[in-house]
Amino acid sequence: MTTAVGYDGPFYLGVDGGGSKCRVIIVTEDNQVIGEGLSGPANPLRGMKVATDSILAATQQALTCAGMAFKDMSKLIVGAGLAGVNMPEYYRIFSEWQHPFQELHLTSDLHVACIGAHQGGDGAVIIAGTGSCGLADVKGQLIEVGGHGFPYGDNGSGAWIGLQMVHHVLLAKDLLGPQTLLSDLLCHELKISQTLALVDFFMHATPTTYAKYAPLVFTAAEQGDLLAQQIVQQAADHINAIAQRLLSIDPPRLSLIGGLAHKLQPYLAPEVQQKVTPALAAPEFGSVWFARHNQQKAQRIS
Amino acid sequence: MTTAVGYDGPFYLGVDGGGSKCRVIIVTEDNQVIGEGLSGPANPLRGMKVATDSILAATQQALTCAGMAFKDMSKLIVGAGLAGVNMPEYYRIFSEWQHPFQELHLTSDLHVACIGAHQGGDGAVIIAGTGSCGLADVKGQLIEVGGHGFPYGDNGSGAWIGLQMVHHVLLAKDLLGPQTLLSDLLCHELKISQTLALVDFFMHATPTTYAKYAPLVFTAAEQGDLLAQQIVQQAADHINAIAQRLLSIDPPRLSLIGGLAHKLQPYLAPEVQQKVTPALAAPEFGSVWFARHNQQKAQRIS
Known part of the structure; x- marks a missing residue:
């Protein structure tokens, strides 16, 4: 510099x-x-x-x-x-x-x-980080989707993935849903074992806090945990939906950026993956x- | 008095x-x-x-x-x-x-x-109101499930149903999900039409606010809206799961109380509905x- x-x-x-x-x-x-x-x-x-x-x-x-x-x-x-x-x-x-x-x-x-x-050229971008959103700018036509905030929006984002994890871990602990490796990974990471301590931790959690623990879901998915694989696939489907919407106006390029971009990319639909080019x-x-x-x-x- | x-x-x-x-x-x-x-x-x-x-x-x-x-x-x-x-x-x-x-x-x-x-007798109760939770007390054995808070818990509650509605209305407005009668009902109720105004309204919404609009989902479901019917059925499935868990210790009675009890009851599994008795x-x-x-x-x- x-x-x-x-x-x-x-x-x-x-x-x-x-x-x-x-x-x-x-x-x-x-x-x-x-x-x-x-x-x-x-x-x-x-x-x-x-x-x-x-x-x-x-x-x-x-x-x-x-x-x-x-x-x-x-x-x-x-x-x-x-x-x-x-x-x-x-x-x-x-x-x-x-x-x-x-x-x-x-x-x-x-x-x-x-x-x-x-x-500065025409193209589209999807941010998959703490939140999720996408924008395409082609020949002066703008499409902007997602990014409306947490917990009702930002589907497929780190905050969304983290929230799904906490939701399913609590269901598992109450024996209301399937057991999952996510319970062990999350409790180990937070150094807690009690459900009440878990609830206490996330009671006033910000999107950033949820997003911080999202990588655990990818770890569990890679280790074959079915529930984690479902969450990751649902997240990828949300990002696919954003991509399809942006691709509808034929941007010459599509970049996927944000902290979860690399982790999500392998789970995207092949036609979306093929379109993704690195941000310049x-x-x-x-x-x-x-x-x-x-x-x-x-x-x-x- | x-x-x-x-x-x-x-x-x-x-x-x-x-x-x-x-x-x-x-x-x-x-x-x-x-x-x-x-x-x-x-x-x-x-x-x-x-x-x-x-x-x-x-x-x-x-x-x-x-x-x-x-x-x-x-x-x-x-x-x-x-x-x-x-x-x-x-x-x-x-x-x-x-x-x-x-x-x-x-x-x-x-x-x-x-x-x-x-x-004071043995029995079980499920609260389905702003939140959702259940407790069974049978021969000194207590089971308590759910009620962990919003947005990660309280599945099937009014807050949960309201959140699903806002989530799906935003997806529909972004053309990322199916169109739904819920968009018309919610925007009419709030007297707004813009997506940004909707986001602004729910940005810092409490569980109570989400729960307040949950009845719209039942209205749309009764009018045949598929998405609304799915949300209501998912909510009922959550309540069914709580009920099954409580019934596992054979409570002689099961009561369903809270603001959404009457609306949810027709959607519950027949074996759960049969067990439900009015609170004394x-x-x-x-x-x-x-x-x-x-x-x-x-x-x-x-």
């Missing part, structure tokens, strides 16, 4: 703000990364102060990293892809933020993931692209 | 404290109800202060109703069946409460429901029975 020494600008800040963390980069005109930062959730659904504090904290890190001063925030042309701003109300609230940047261009985290994955760049680079693109549009108009 | 005029005691207070409301009665030695009260949640999982405030508010109502003074609380021999005190930690916390009563005998809401349903008394009478029984035990010991 180079630094800002001897470079006068412009400076672009790309923000990928999700429900659990916020990642930013500062890049130069010729796309050199000169700084990066990482902080907590940047989802306005958790409150605007949490979100803006996360963005500012990660930005300060990135400025320090680039050898720049905090006051240089005013030089940054920012593209921010944030979870939640696909909802008009949160877009409006965030648009009214008295931010310290030169410019702020807002869109959803899913949109910048798609831009990054295909470097990370979402925060999509944010930079979005900032440049909107800045140029604004310049053309003015 | 008679009042306390000319009656000197003892006074029994029966408390049925659930996750959404707390119902109490004051009865005399010969089981005459002389006062009743109703307040909010009495579940220590929502905080001890909320729970004790609810119990005290309902008790004050009942005292007023009985023509007694608030200071007469110290005369009350209390049986309290509270959601959550089946968990040892919450039992301990509640046992340490510096309550204003003469005596306080604690057990779970499910236990007093069973005692009430069979007037409400849970708060079970609480009074529990207080008397434990008071007598204590007197025999001393």
Whole structure:
């Protein structure tokens, strides 16, 4: 990584703000990364102060990293892809933020993931991480599905898989459902044995907590546990359904990203697997692209 | 209802404290109800202060109703069946409460429901309301299943049915699942049409909110909606599983209570339906029975 020494600008800040963390980069005109930062959730659904504090904290890190001063925030042309701003109300609230940047261009985290994955070209992206959602952007036509939140949405995601596991382990412990290796794996991982302790642990659990234990379901499935295999297959079917919907408008490329992408891919339908191509760049680079693109549009108009 | 005029005691207070409301009665030695009260949640999982405030508010109502003074609380021999005190930690916390009563005998809401349903005799009870759970008490052998909480437990309950509805309506709106009458019914009920407004409504919804809309699923099922029929049948299967487990120790009676009991009963397996008998008394009478029984035990010991 180079630094800002001897470079006068412009400076672009790309923000990928999700429900659990916020990642930013500062890049130069010729796309050199000169700084990066990482902080907590940047989802306005958790409150605007949490979100803006996360963005500012990660930005300060990135400025320090680039050898720049905090006051240089005013030089940054920012593209921010944030979870939640696909909802008009949160877009409006965030648009009214008295931010310290030169410019702020807002869109959803899913949109910048798609831009990054295909470097601004047409394509589709599915995120399978703590949550699940998909977006296709082909010849100006946008399809966006899933990602509505937990526990009613985000089917096939880590949070969803973790929830199914807890659900079935409790059924097994009550002798209301089949016995499963998941009970042993989960109780061993949490170092508990009592049902009540298990309930106590998950009583106010966030999607992130459920998602944290989702890999146990893949472990059990690989070891031949039928129930775990069913959960994984149901998750894959949800992701297949998202993929089929996105493929309906013929995106030239389809990328599968997020923490569970690699684990889920082998369980997807063959026609979906064949379509999957690696993302060309990370979402925060999509944010930079979005900032440049909107800045140029604004310049053309003015 | 008679009042306390000319009656000197003892006074029994029966408390049925659930996750959404707390119902109490004051009865005399010969089981005459002389006062009743109703307040909010009495579940220590929502905080001890909320729970004790609810119990005290309902008790004050009942005292007023009985023509007694608030200071007469110290005369009350209390049986309290509270959601959550089946968990040892919450039992301990509640046992340490510096309550204003003469005596306080604690057990779970499910236990007093069973005692009430069979007037202290052997039997089993299933609660299908906002949550779902079951208990059988036969010759001193206790089986308790379900009721672990939302969203991982309480299968087949109102909250569970409501959650399935929201889940499937969102899938239908994203064209990821079959179209269903539930979308029309739910959106009409909430007076909204946009997916985002629906997500916004349920974003921080409590089990009580999900349960409130569960009857729509029965309406759609009766009108022939296949998806709604599947959800109702899955709910009934969960309740069947609880029933089979309780029937394994041959309870002489089985009662099905709670807000969804009547709606679910026609969908239960014939062998379960045949076993179901009406509850003889409400849970708060079970609480009074529990207080008397434990008071007598204590007197025999001393």
